[in-house]
Amino acid sequence: MSGYAYPGGELELFEKARGWKRYWCKRIEPFVHGAVLEVGAGMGANTQALAGLAYRRWVALEPDRALAERIVPPEGGRHSVVVGTVESLPASERFDTVLYLDVLEHIREDRAELDRAGAHLTPGGVLVVLAPALPFLFTPFDRRIGHFRRYTKRSLRSIVPPGFSEREMTYLDSVGLLASLGNRLLLRAALPTETQILFWDRWLVPCSVRLDQLLFGAVGKSVLAVWAAGASLC
Secondary structure, eight states: OTTTOOOOOOOHTTOOOHHHHHHHHHHGGOOOOOOHHHEEEEEHHHHHTTTTTTOSSEEEESSSSSHTTOOOOOTTEEEEESSSOOSSSTTTTEEEEEESOOOOOGGGSSSHHHHHHTTTTEEEEEEEEEEEBOOGGGGGOOOOTTOOOOOOOHHHHHTTTTTTTEEEEEEHHHHHHHHHHHHOOOTTSOOOOOOHHIIIIIOOOOHHHHHHHHHTOOOEEEEEEEEEEOGGGO
């Protein structure tokens, strides 16, 4: 997979969205454990953001060699960087947690991808997906960075492999959704500006943290799903 080149150019910008990362990191923290596979690790921003969680080892999997070479593994010797995809992993390799953090929307055959991921989970292991939500928000920005789709709760449920049980399914960033509906600041342009990213991260995300709780995850421009694998999957 060393010939693959990621088409987007937004990774450096969204690396600055530290408040957003803290928010969803806290939401997935209870599910991250054991041996972790991070699919589509990019430049390693999420790898670093999650380094304080409890796990035994971490594999940062990235198909773009140029991006993978920019990943700086956190200290402690628990991390490794692998250039490739889930399909290129040894069939015998197993993980307790598999993460798709703003990655699944970049994969054309998403159902087949989750099937492959499920084959690498231990019994009771968890599959975590964070993805952009709501197809009506799909814009040139999504297309520019290689998104094939945006998800709903229903569309995510339709592609999870048989034998998985749902642990979490919720929308996040309700205020970001309202802002997008109002003016499309972050979604209309081919690439948002740093000013727009920082405004969203510093002012809108903190409001979403509070409003998402009041709305019980009913709306938002991102969707978080967590499933547990059944014993018969591995």
